[in-house]
Amino acid sequence: MEGLTQAENRELEQRLQKRQVKEFMSMFNTMVDGCFVPCVDDFTSKALSGRETGCLTRCVAKNFAATGRLSERFAEQSAAMQQAQGQGR
Template sequence: MDTGLTAAESRELDARLQKRQVKEFMNVFGNLVDNCFNACVDDFTSKALSGRESGCISRCVTKSMTTQARLGERFAELNATMTAEMQKR
């Protein structure tokens, strides 16, 4: 596929896209940490997590990652449907 970009422009675009993806990943990861910490950690009398807090964090992370995976799948399904509809026109 010819994008009309020079090799240097293509490299610059790739670098910017990669930088943006890393930034977005860090935002998602940071939100996950914040949400699970706020939902699960409430005892600050010890540096260590209690068994209850540790279990809660594990369930929170698993649930969040499962939700993100399903959202990604659903987005791909909708994108495929929209693409098929556009190609019919």
């Protein structure tokens, strides 16, 4: 970024990386709580059953689809807000 020293750039980069890791872990924990917990209930085998595998596959796919759609809607709303702000000037 312009106007920042090298040390400030490094600090900013480190903070952004920490935030990305934190967001990834939050998403991972959401997947575990939302998919693994309801789908996997038989711990008598190391392998997942066909039912468990199917349940996990559907659940994760739905989560990714929902996240993608939310991202699209956020981008649409953000663009609309920026356009509205530009017209108001």
